[in-house]
Amino acid sequence: MAIKAATLTTEKVNGRYYTPAHIVNSMLDLSGYCGSAILEKHIMENSCGDGAFLAEIVRRYCDVSVSCGVVGDVLIAQLERYIHGIEIDENECQKCIARVNAVVADYGVFVVDWNIQCADTLTVAKDFKGKMDFVIGNPPYVRVHNLSSYADVKQYSFAQDGMTDLYIVFYEIGLSMLNKHGVLCYINPSSVFNSVAANTARRHFISENLIKKVVDLKHYQPFEATTYTTILVMSKGNKKPVAEYYEYDDKYKEIIHIDTIKYSDFYINGSYYFADNKSLSTVGCIMSHLPKRTVFDVKNGFATLYDSFFIDDFDFEDYIIPIVKASTGRMTKCLFPYDNKGNLLPYDTLTKVQPIRKRYEQHRERLKSRSLEKSEYWYAFGRSQGIQDVHKKKYAINTLLRDVGDIKLVPCNPGVGVYSGLYVLTELDYDELKSLLFTDDFIEYVAMLGKYKSGGYYTYSSKDLLKYLDYKYAERTGE
Ligand SMILES: C[S@@+](CC[C@H](N)C(=O)[O-])C[C@H]1O[C@@H](n2cnc3c(N)ncnc32)[C@H](O)[C@@H]1O
Incomplete structure (x- = not known):
């Protein structure tokens, strides 16, 4: 498979972590790769890098x-027959062979003709079809736009949705390598739980009863990368639609069993959500x-x-409105080139105000270089979101949370804009809305959405918040 190389880092080219x-x-x-059960069982690491798994397997x-x-020749013959590796990068492959050679040397074994090949797994996978008892590893994370010829990738059924990633294709390949009782275990981005790209894969895992164990690593990042990861164990011999759910204890570096959960409980609206059964x-x-949208609506603030x-601390008043930065709750000022109905004002009208004219002239080129919505003029905001609601009562709210103390809910009178976050449209008063949101339930809900951010934070979307508010309000009022 051809990979765009010149300007990309090793991580981006080969997804190497x-x-x-x-x-x-x-x-x-x-x-279950432990004890005497592993003898004479085929195991494959299909993107083996320098042999992190193979060394321990050997x-x-x-x-x-x-x-x-x-021992002796019988052991050598078995290592050659049952242990398999594939790695696209020649250098890594050599490092891997040297590493497993060093392991066997400790057992007095010096010449093994390893079945570890330098090849593209997409090309050679067919040679292993249905033969493996175990497929294990950390597949490459590479977005398709980083692959120069992704026709090879697009032929896979798991690669049909959205902007796919090589790790999703490696699921299809890995599963095809398993025999009818085979077990696959990968560590990969936790986007497998909810990305559009992994839709078909998720549906397949459920319909074929494949998922046996899930370890949500949550905010723990085992790699030098800003990727959040998860471990999934799949088994072709799994009969029941239930999975064992584990979390990772970063402090003690331990995997802890949380609950046994039904597929029908964690597969919700096409995504996976993991927690104990109660949550x-x-x-x-x-x-x-x-949501009925009768009591609440939730929207994204301005995107200029x-x-x-x-947005600035303007020292004139024409066409200036107060604005709340939802992420901080801070109030400042905004040049708002729209009338009361949210229609864009003519440029000539706005620029009758001298400081506005000067500002637009100074920044004309930069304003024009924004990637604007088709209908937007160069002197308007980049997107139309939020503009129509300026003259309505609303509450600005931030989207990065760890606990209740992080919530910033700011009442905004009609005439106040919101940016850098969301706003809630409702006639409820501040205390009523606060009593719905400043709760451990809300934090737990946001955490379960699984949208991790650095520093232990979670994020959520306008749709997530609307569902929560509408549901909780209906629960409280019995409506
Ligand atoms: C995430 S790294 C994992 C390396 C090793 N398995 C580990 O866990 O430390 C993925 C590896 O896949 C290799 N790789 C990328 N594309 C590949 C392909 N099409 N076929 C085989 N290996 C590939 C990369 O060179 C890289 O070494």
Whole structure:
């Protein structure tokens, strides 16, 4: 598979992040790759890098073999027959072979003709179809736009939705390599729970009863990357639509069993949500609730696409409105080139005000270079969102939370704009709205959406908030 190379980092080109040893060990344990059950079982790491998994796999195989009296040529023959690796990068592949050679040397074994090949897994996967007892690893995370010829990728059924990623295709490949009782275990981005790109994959995992175990690593990032990851264990022999759900304890580097959960409880509206059964049942009710929009609406604040031009501490008053930065709750001023009905004012009218004329002239080129909505003029906001609601009563709210103390809910009188966050349109008074939002339930709900941000924060969308408010209000009032 051709990959655009010249300007991209190694991570972006080959999706290369190395798996730390404690995660490797946990994944092998979760998959059941331990004890004498591993003898004469085929195992594949299909994007093996420098052999993070293979080194531990070989060590486990040798340990068990030696303790069962399997040594010498018999052990060598078994290592060659049952342990498999594929890696696209020649250098990494060589490092991997050197690493597994060093492992077997500890057992007095020096010449193994490893089945570890330097190849593109997409090309050679067919040679392993239906043969593996275990497929394990950390597949490459590469967005399709970083692949120069993604025709190869697009032929996979899991790659049909949205902007796909190579790790999603590696699920299809890995599953195809398994025999009818085979077990697959990958660590990969937690976007597999909710991205559009993984829609078909998620549906397939459910309809084929594949998911056996899930470890939500939440905010813990095992790689030097800003990716949030999860571990999934799939089994072709899994009969029941239930999964074991685990969380990761970052402090003790331990995986903790939380609950046994039904597919029908965690697969909600096409996405996966993970928690104990009690919280899952609440989130299930909220997610399947259809908001009536009679008491609330929730929308995104202004998107000017050039905030430092439109938002400032202006020392004149014409066409200036107060504005709340929802992310901080801070009030400032905004140049608002619209009338009371939200219609864009003529440029000539606005620029009769000298400081406005000067400002527009100075920033004309930069304003024109924004990627504007088709209908927008160069001197307008970049997007139309929020403009029509300026003259309505509303509440600005931030979208990054860890706990109740992080919520910034700011009442905005008619005439006040909102940017950098959301706003809630409602006739409820501040205390009523506050009593719905400043609760552990709301924080728990936002955490369960699984939209992780750095620093232990979670985010949510206008739709998420609307569903929550409408559901909780209906619950409270019995409407
Ligand atoms: C996320 S890294 C994981 C490396 C190793 N498995 C680990 O866990 O430390 C993914 C690896 O996949 C390799 N890779 C990328 N595309 C590949 C392909 N089409 N076929 C085989 N290997 C590939 C990269 O070179 C990289 O070494």
